[in-house]
Amino acid sequence: MSARGQPLIVGAGPAGVRAAETLAKAGLKPRVVDEAPACGGQIYRQRLVEDGRSATSLYGSEAAKATRLHRDFAALASKLDYWPNALVWNLSDGVADVAVNRENRRLAYDGLILATGAMDRVLPLPGWTLPGVFTLGGAQIALKAQACAIGEKVVFAGSGPLLYLVAWQYLRAGVDVRAVLDAAPSAARINLLRAALQAPDIVARGLRFAAELRLRGTTLRSAVSDIRIEGDTRVAGVSWEERGRRCQLSCDAVGYGLGLRPETQLADLAGCEMRFDARDRAFLPIRLWGGRSSVSGVYLAGDGAGIVGADAAELSGERAALALIEDRGLVCDHVRAAAIDRRLSKISRLRDALEAAFPFPTAWAREIGDQTLICRCEEIDAGTMRRAIRDFDLSELNRVKAITRIGMGRCQGRVCAAAAAELLALEAGRGVDSVGRLRAQAPVKPLPLMLRAAQGKSEAAE
Secondary structure, eight states, X not given: OOTTOOOEEEOOSHHHHHHHHHHHHTTOOOEEEOSSSSSSXXXXXXXXXXXXXXXXXXXXXXXXXXHHHHHHHHTTGGGSEEEOSEEEEEEETTEEEEEETTEEEEEEOSSEEEOOOEEEOOXXXXXXXXXXXXXXXXXHHHHHHHOOOSOSEEEEEEESHHHHHHHHHHHHTTOEEEEEEEOSOGXXXXXXXXXXXXXXXXXXXXXXXXXXXXXTTOEEEOSOEEEEEEOSSSOOEEEEEETTEXXXXXXXXXXXXXXXXXXXXXXXXXTOOEEEETTTTEEEEOOOGGGBOSSTTEEEOGGGGSOXXXXXXXXXXXXXXXXXXXXXXXXXXXXXXXXXXXXHHHHHHHHHHHHHHSOOOTTHHHHOOTTSEEETTTTEEHHHHHHHHHHHTOXXXXXXXXXXXXXXXXXXXXXXXXXXXXXHHHHHTSOGGGSOOOOOOSOXXXXXXXXXXXXXXXXXXX
């Protein structure tokens, strides 16, 4: 291993695994820290216990990719330091704070690859805090990792390709999928033709999911608005507006999400320069050539630097590792690097087409009622936020946080910041790109109360 020290990879999803593999091939021994108990990330999440399900039943058409990723990472066991069930909760001056086994370990690193992934993007709606409401990602975790469904009669609502994938997975698991309610306008689907020219297999797979759902009796609706989750103590049904009329359907659980939002907190704490990205409708760390960030020695890979999908995540993880190898003065495969850059550019164009087919619901902020909670941690509703914006003449998101406490709860704004920014932009008469972003604060996620502090100096890279 190079005498310069040990690289740190945060995340063991598709991007993190390929980054680790590439560094190991170059003779480096990276340390891989991941929150999950096993590698795979969200898309290739592994079961907590063996339950007899095959890879095909777990991952569908992506079973071969998932199996290969898991196998390749297992083969690296002697070539890296792997820390599962561990949370990197702070970064500062080349040192990472890691919560593992109820202890805080301070790890010095030389080279950092952030493969932090993404989470569901949620815009609050009436009833979204009722028991029985899950994000699409949460519904998928329950099915993949624990072999259980979120309910017996489930409605999936929101927009984006993940909406149809998770609904189809539940259907195949034997769950009564009552409806798929898509907020995307029907006219936007013309953009699927553009996507089909670039990736016909991906579009065909999505159309097959929708066709199978319809054939099995699932109600499919598009261009829905004003979705409301109904019930007293838990979910009892869903209602929505469709072509000027109010519709209603009973159910006992709801899976909800509007695409994905990159996890950027660690990049922010690492000092990476951030810029608003119109496609992801969020501030993202600037990704320079080869996955380099604006901070020397910090590299970006996968959905944490912009939503790209699993295939691109694997490629970008490899590419970021090649950049690190090159920056260390080691032998770098420049031909392979150039090929990856070309493939990533092609995938980005596909993402443009899919985003146009499932556009962000810009009307949400105008439609949301004053009584709907925006920040569930601090119990701040839309009306309270609107009054604060008017009374204090607010136009910047951190000022809204200071006045209302939105974003000060356990999630640190990971759930509510997107909605707060949209509502602030509307009320202040500005673009969402001009109201700022919540600055990242450590810890980026909640820590156990029993966490024991690190003693003495940080651990040097081995």
